[in-house]
Amino acid sequence: MKPLPFCSRTPAIISSVTCMSVEDVHAVDGMWFTPGTTSPDVLEWRVDPLVSALTAGGGDLGGKIAEVATALRARTQLPLILTVRSEAEGGQCAEGAYTSAVEALIQCAGEGNDSRGGNPGATGVQIALDVEVARPDSRALIEKARAQGSHVIASFHDFCATPPDLLERMHAMEQAGASVAKIAVTPTNMDDVLSVLRVAHRAQAELAIPVIAISMGRMGAVTRLMGAEFGSCATFATGPQGASAPGQYSVAQVRQLAQVLKP
Numbered sequence: 001m002k003p004l005p006f007c008s009r010t011p012a013i014i015s016s017v018t019c020m021s022v023e024d025v026h027a028v029d030g031m032w033f034t035p036g037t038t039s040p041d042v043l044e045w046r047v048d049p050l051v052s053a054l055t056a057g058g059g060d061l062g063g064k065i066a067e068v069a070t071a072l073r074a075r076t077q078l079p080l081i082l083t084v085r086s087e088a089e090g091g092q093c094a095e096g097a098y099t100s101a102v103e104a105l106i107q108c109a110g111e112g113n114d115s116r117g118g119n120p121g122a123t124g125v126q127i128a129l130d131v132e133v134a135r136p137d138s139r140a141l142i143e144k145a146r147a148q149g150s151h152v153i154a155s156f157h158d159f160c161a162t163p164p165d166l167l168e169r170m171h172a173m174e175q176a177g178a179s180v181a182k183i184a185v186t187p188t189n190m191d192d193v194l195s196v197l198r199v200a201h202r203a204q205a206e207l208a209i210p211v212i213a214i215s216m217g218r219m220g221a222v223t224r225l226m227g228a229e230f231g232s233c234a235t236f237a238t239g240p241q242g243a244s245a246p247g248q249y250s251v252a253q254v255r256q257l258a259q260v261l262k263p
């Protein structure tokens with residue numbers, strides 16, 4: 001499977017498209033899709049704001065998502081991450097709709113990637129998926145996505161606190177078959193921020209897969225700029241609709257600092 005363009009030291013910069021309607025997705029300024037100093041290295045399409053609208057009236061959710069994803073891929077060469085974020089983890093996908101929405105993403109990504117080897121299909125644009133691991137069926141979802149040739153970014157979010165077992169959670173992500181392990185949590189003090197940096201550093205040394213560790217909000221914002229120094233392979237910056245989570249900087253700001261810190 002072609003590796004995702006994530007490496008250590010110079011972080012991959014990911015921006016999220018968080019549109020509330022399909023029309024708005026199609027209307028996103030093309031500059032976000034073209035490599036440059038103010039555009040990201042990887043795009044994340046946050047599908048969750050659209051799940052209820054796309055599900056209304058029935059029909060094939062996977063097909064509807066694929067239609068939009070195909071249009072996005074026609075406009076870019078950047079890798080694309082498809083994400084459904086549940087309400088429980090700070091997104092807009094209702095609890096009961098999460099599994100079927102991720103199944104739809106798996107179908108869409110499987111059709112888009114070359115099923116023979118998980119490499120980008122005809123468009124050359126690779127599709128990866130985000131799967132939340134804090135749910136009973138996450139292992140099955142990850143296995144299914146991997147079997148269909150898609151990379152999976154396993155994720156865990158906490159918008160209230162920084163739990164003490166983050167390293168164990170990241171090991172569990174690897175054991176579940178993820179291609180990348182990601183945590184994004186909320187600090188209540190600077191020790192929590194340090195814990196996230198320490199977890200990034202340990203996880204990068206102990207896991208065989210790339211890791212992303214983010215401390216959200218103003219207090220944790222330093223982890224978005226300097227996380228790569230501690231082992232994070234990527235960072236999220238603001239996208240066309242602004243921040244997809246608290247504490248994000250613009251792509252230009254992150255790129256500038258990465259340039260300053262470049263080994």
Ligand SMILES: O=C1C[C@@](O)(C(=O)O)C[C@@H](O)[C@@H]1O
Pocket residue numbers: 016044046083085130155157182184214216236237244245246248
């Ligand atoms: O998992 C993440 C990380 C994130 O929550 C952040 O804190 O930047 C932003 C989300 O869009 C993305 O899916």
